[in-house]
Amino acid sequence: MNEEKEVEEQSKPLVLEKLEEHYADALLAQDETRGTVVIVVRKEQVYAVLEYLKTDSELAYTFLVDVTAVDNSQMESELMQFDYARFMVVYQLYSFQGQCRVRVRVPVHENDLNIPSVTALWKGANWLERETYDMFGINFEGHPDLSRILMPDDFEGHPLRKDYPLRGRGERERFNFDKQNA
Amino acid sequence: MGLDFVGQDADQTDGNIITTTIDKVVNWGRKNSLWPMPFGTACCAIEMMATLASKFDLSRFGSEAIRFSPRQSDLLIVSGRISIKMMPVLKRIYDQMPDPKWVISMGACASCGGVFDTYTLIQGVDQFIPVDVYIPGCPPRPEDLIDAVLQVQQKISSGASPKGVEIVV
Numbered sequence: 001m002n003e004e005k006e007v008e009e010q011s012k013p014l015v016l017e018k019l020e021e022h023y024a025d026a027l028l029a030q031d032e033t034r035g036t037v038v039i040v041v042r043k044e045q046v047y048a049v050l051e052y053l054k055t056d057s058e059l060a061y062t063f064l065v066d067v068t069a070v071d072n073s074q075m076e077s078e079l080m081q082f083d084y085a086r087f088m089v090v091y092q093l094y095s096f097q098g099q100c101r102v103r104v105r106v107p108v109h110e111n112d113l114n115i116p117s118v119t120a121l122w123k124g125a126n127w128l129e130r131e132t133y134d135m136f137g138i139n140f141e142g143h144p145d146l147s148r149i150l151m152p153d154d155f156e157g158h159p160l161r162k163d164y165p166l167r168g169r170g171e172r173e174r175f176n177f178d179k180q181n182a
Numbered sequence: 183m184g185l186d187f188v189g190q191d192a193d194q195t196d197g198n199i200i201t202t203t204i205d206k207v208v209n210w211g212r213k214n215s216l217w218p219m220p221f222g223t224a225c226c227a228i229e230m231m232a233t234l235a236s237k238f239d240l241s242r243f244g245s246e247a248i249r250f251s252p253r254q255s256d257l258l259i260v261s262g263r264i265s266i267k268m269m270p271v272l273k274r275i276y277d278q279m280p281d282p283k284w285v286i287s288m289g290a291c292a293s294c295g296g297v298f299d300t301y302t303l304i305q306g307v308d309q310f311i312p313v314d315v316y317i318p319g320c321p322p323r324p325e326d327l328i329d330a331v332l333q334v335q336q337k338i339s340s341g342a343s344p345k346g347v348e349i350v351v
Binding site for chain 2: 150151152159164165166167168169171172
């Protein structure tokens with residue numbers, strides 16, 4: 001058993017080693033699932049951590065694959081773990097150099113939906129953050145144009161939140177052509 | 183040729199003159215030269231493309247002249263899901279088509295929302311634009327679309343008005 005543990009520690013991913021060295025106070029949790037390192041990061045330091053992951057010459061997670069969010073409001077186990085933060089904003093990164101991925105998760109409380117935008121690091125984050133804003137109502141501070149991208153401009157609410165009814169709140173029935181054509 | 187002539191009297195005219203009505207001749211022309219406006223938003227559009235291609239060849243029925251300008255077309259084929267954001271676009275395209283115009287609602291999604299009973303999907307385009315022929319299926323086969331076109335042709339030759347028009351002169 002001891003030998004196995006040693007092997008595990010030896011194969012600890014480089015990204016975790018370096019983050020523990022530089023951003024130990026930012027890490028809330030860490031895990032590895034199906035070969036992907038998953039880290040949970042404090043909101044206050046997420047921009048610094050992402051910038052570090054991108055610019056560090058050994059890690060070089062230069063490709064932002066996706067930005068999305070998860071509504072954990074009906075997932076008690078997740079809620080308890082992270083101080084009852086309703087949303088979890090998720091960044092998926094890929095390093096062409098190391099050919100490996102890392103998933104950065106950030107707990108966001110419902111009463112403070114602000115999170116720094118990473119459009120300055122990745123231009124591709126622009127539409128991904130707009131989609132996350134549209135679907136979950138996460139407010140990305142510093143985004144050049146945080147408007148809806150999927151739903152119509154006059155749509156109310158954020159439909160991927162768990163408390164949004166599947167059949168909507170009557171959008172299909174009270175449909176206003178004049179308003180939308182104007 | 184499908185034209186139902188009336189008043190044909192071979193004895194008097196020696197078979198060289200036929201008489202008919204203006205409506206019948208016009209409808210005969212309309213029926214055999216339907217120019218479809220495709221509104222393909224999903225997998226039904228793939229079947230629509232197959233219908234137009236050589237294997238099924240909709241041109242056998244005079245409907246191969248696909249017009250991507252609504253002002254040049256008289257048959258709107260709604261094939262696919264229509265969201266609440268897309269519906270004003272569809273409505274505007276329908277409004278731009280000159281009368282008389284016919285509408286085919288192709289597949290389950292366009293006709294009733296299909297499996298997508300969600301906040302964003304129109305549960306049947308017939309709530310907002312008049313539909314002449316519905317095609318069931320998910321997606322329908324090209325033969326079904328051909329059948330729908332033939333049904334529209336039947337409607338035209340019978341002299342019936344399109345759903346969206348009160349009077350056809």
